Amino acid sequence: MPQFSRHSRHGRLLIAVGLSAMLLGTSACTRIRTHQGYQVDKLLVDSVQPGIDNRASVEGTLGRPSFVSQFGEQDWYYVSRTMRSLAFSNPKPVEQTVLRVRFDPAGNVAAVDRMGLEQVARISPSGDKTPTLGRHRSLFDEIFGNIGAVGAGGMGGAGGGSNTGGGPNGS
Structure with missing residues (x-):
């Protein structure tokens, strides 16, 4: 019988280690919920009344805004x-x-x-490259494409006519 109790202790230890590993594994997959910005208190927000309150009373009730509009009227924004x-x-x-x-x-x-989640813009990038306008050049075009272009006419180097006169019409 003493040998049986030794095996059962070993079995209980394995079960305990297995359960603790399983608990640690599930805790790594838990949802993380975070809050950013202003803490909205519905009672305080409802107490701000148009025509009654002014900037000082709004700041006293709601606190400083998250940001103030830069152009036009000085609107205050509280973002949560x-x-x-x-x-x-x-x-x-x-x-x-x-x-x-x-x-x-x-x-x-x-x-x-008040505006809600419907105002959030959903942007989904297309692939791993940013689409740009212009011409598409290969690696060899990028490396060897400028050979002979230095000093070509119209490139700001030599070549091209010059205005020898003093005025805008060459006079």
Whole structure:
């Protein structure tokens, strides 16, 4: 019987090591959820009223904006985004709220607009190359294509006519 207990201890140890490895393996595949930007408090956002609040009261209620518009009216933007990713994959936006507070010329709140995830632009690159306009040249064209082009007419070197006069019409 003592030999049986020795094997059962060894078996229990193997089971414990196997379970811990399995738990570590599944924890590496858990979803990672991160939040970026402004923490939206619905009660505070709803308290900002057009015609009643001004820049100072909005800053006192919501805090400093994420960014201010650079052109036109000085709109304030509060951006909040929740991202989710799986282990080492690229994060994807799950929720997004962009709060835009528009002010009139006197500095009073004119409107409060909310935009969500529908405003996120989805860009999918095509392949591993950036498409460009122009001519397509091979490696040999790139290496040997400029041989003899130095000083060719119209290239800024020798050749080509010169204007010998002093004025714009050669006079």
